[in-house]
Structures are given as structure tokens and as C-alpha cells.
Amino acid sequence: MAKAEQEKTERQAWMGLLAKSSPARLAALMDKASDVPDFTWLRVPEAGGVMVRGRMGGTGAPFNLGEMTVTRCALRLESGEVGHAYVQGRDKAHAQRAALVDAMMQTDRASDLRASVLDPLEAEREAQIATRAAKAAATKVDFFTMVRGED
Amino acid sequence: MQTEALTGGFANPPIDSAAGFRAALNAMARPGKIETVSGGTAPAPVSAAAAVLLLTLCDAETPLYLAPGVDSPAMRDWGAFHIGAPLVKAEEAQFALGDWAALSPLERFRIGNAEYPDRSATLIVEMPDLSNNGAILSGPGIETTAQLSLPEVEIFRANRALFPLGLDFYFCAGERLAALPRSTKVEAA
Numbered sequence: 001m002a003k004a005e006q007e008k009t010e011r012q013a014w015m016g017l018l019a020k021s022s023p024a025r026l027a028a029l030m031d032k033a034s035d036v037p038d039f040t041w042l043r044v045p046e047a048g049g050v051m052v053r054g055r056m057g058g059t060g061a062p063f064n065l066g067e068m069t070v071t072r073c074a075l076r077l078e079s080g081e082v083g084h085a086y087v088q089g090r091d092k093a094h095a096q097r098a099a100l101v102d103a104m105m106q107t108d109r110a111s112d113l114r115a116s117v118l119d120p121l122e123a124e125r126e127a128q129i130a131t132r133a134a135k136a137a138a139t140k141v142d143f144f145t146m147v148r149g150e151d
Numbered sequence: 152m153q154t155e156a157l158t159g160g161f162a163n164p165p166i167d168s169a170a171g172f173r174a175a176l177n178a179m180a181r182p183g184k185i186e187t188v189s190g191g192t193a194p195a196p197v198s199a200a201a202a203v204l205l206l207t208l209c210d211a212e213t214p215l216y217l218a219p220g221v222d223s224p225a226m227r228d229w230g231a232f233h234i235g236a237p238l239v240k241a242e243e244a245q246f247a248l249g250d251w252a253a254l255s256p257l258e259r260f261r262i263g264n265a266e267y268p269d270r271s272a273t274l275i276v277e278m279p280d281l282s283n284n285g286a287i288l289s290g291p292g293i294e295t296t297a298q299l300s301l302p303e304v305e306i307f308r309a310n311r312a313l314f315p316l317g318l319d320f321y322f323c324a325g326e327r328l329a330a331l332p333r334s335t336k337v338e339a340a
Contacts, residue, residue: 042158
């Protein structure tokens, strides 16, 4: 059970990473990576909208933040692994690549793929977040009240 | 999730669902006319025609009732992946799937109300076979009379008497389907 839970979390992590990746970057990394196996479609790529909901501070009452465009697809490799993908935007080839990575991560090529595709994506994503956080931190203003002298 | 649950959707959803909808529409507009459809498959024992109807007509906003016999874990997974329709009990369903014996008694399905006669259930009935002989049909969409191998007659006469309320039926066998709207008069052959 614990193993299944852990696998689920890992898969969530790489699916999340793929969903947020940039189409051009994933395509470039996939080209460099090894050959792509044959597959059959379970669900051909289709674009649609999802409602993004948020909670103030992560704990408040949920509210609708807005709609975003997503593309989803599902495919099965010849060896039987099933890959799913939900990605930002309406790039169908991007959704296909993300689903392929998801499926191939369940085969014995996982470590290969982690090194050639997922690790670079993750590093870039973290660098991007850090840059943004640094930019935001530079504008931080600390408010404090001076002790007033009237009493 | 079993692989069986993930396969069987439309290969080209816009085209296939348009073709499926045309067949469903033609069948309902010409009661007794048998249409042939293809493109979808659901886990056994659900027929291909019923699978196409579900893929075409149902979505996340149409509560679906699976009668005993078709209500299997494989079918639930298939529905969750391809349709996303909430599964409900018979009294709340807009669509119901099953064979004739499993769907009875029909009184439990919604027949709509005077203000909204469209708030009624459409029953997708799995049939062992479908042919143009048996009960005699007449009414809107039929020039003189038509014939269809219905499972029985009395229930459809009672359903006709409820008009404009009532249930609508699709009958499926393999890749063939026919329909019987509430407006059709049914007489024994």
C-alpha cells in the first residue's frame, strides 16, 4: 500500500511538471531523448476549458479563480502502459508528448527519461520560480510603526 | 483501472458523434426505422449501438442509471473515462441502460411534468434481436404504419396515453438501433 502511494505521488509530480512545461522546451528535450515507441490512442487530444478554483491562504472557502484552456489525451504503448496528459494551452502535439513521457516513465526506460527530460525541466522550473521569487522579494516593503513620543 | 475501460471511445469524436447523433435523430423521427451505427464499444454485455448512444447523448450533465446486468465495475470505469455521467438511481436518471427485464418496473422513471415534459427519462433497452415485424406502430413520423419487434405492447400504450409526458425508448441489438418516442401509437399485430 505504501509503495502504491509513493508511486502515485511520484507520478503526480511528473504529470504536474509536464502539465506546466513549455511546449517548445519539452519538444526539444524529447527530440534529444531516445526513439519514441508506437502507441494507440485511447482518447485523441482534445482542447477544453477547466475552472480553476482557489482558496484564500490555502484554507479559506473555495472560489472560482477563472477558466483556463487545457488539452488532454490518453494513449497506450504497444507494451501496454497507459499514459495520460492534461497540459496548459491548446497544443495537441504537446499533450501527446506529455502523455508519451507519462507512459514511458512506467517502463524500464524511466531512469533514462528522468535524466534526459524530467530533470532538466524540473531544474528550469525551479530556477524560474527562484528568479520570480527574488524579483518579488526585491520589492518587499516592511511596515513598522515608530514609537510615538506624545505620551 | 482495467484497459478494457479505457478503450472503445470514438476514434474521431467530432465526426463519430455527429454520425451517431444523426442516426439517433433519424431513428427517433421515424419510429420503427432501424439504423446501423458504429465507432464505439463498451464492456460486454453492452451492445455497440448502446455504446454509441451513450457516447453521443450523455455527458457530465445527464444522470445515468445502469440497470442490474450492465452495472459492472468495468462498465462504471468505462463510463467514468469516456462519458463522465453521474451514476444515479432510476428515479433521478435522464438516461437508463439495461435489458427489458432489468429496467422494469418503468413507473419509477421520470415522465416529466406539465411545465417541463422534457424532464423525463430516455431508456436505452438492450434487445437480443431487432426486426421490422411484431407490434404495429402509427403516429408522427410514420406515413401509414410501421412494425417493430417490441418486447411488449401494453406498457407502450399506457406510455402513449400519458402524452405529452412519458418515456422515450431506444432499442439496441448489436450495431442496430431503433427508437420509440412517446407520441407513437402501438397496437398488437
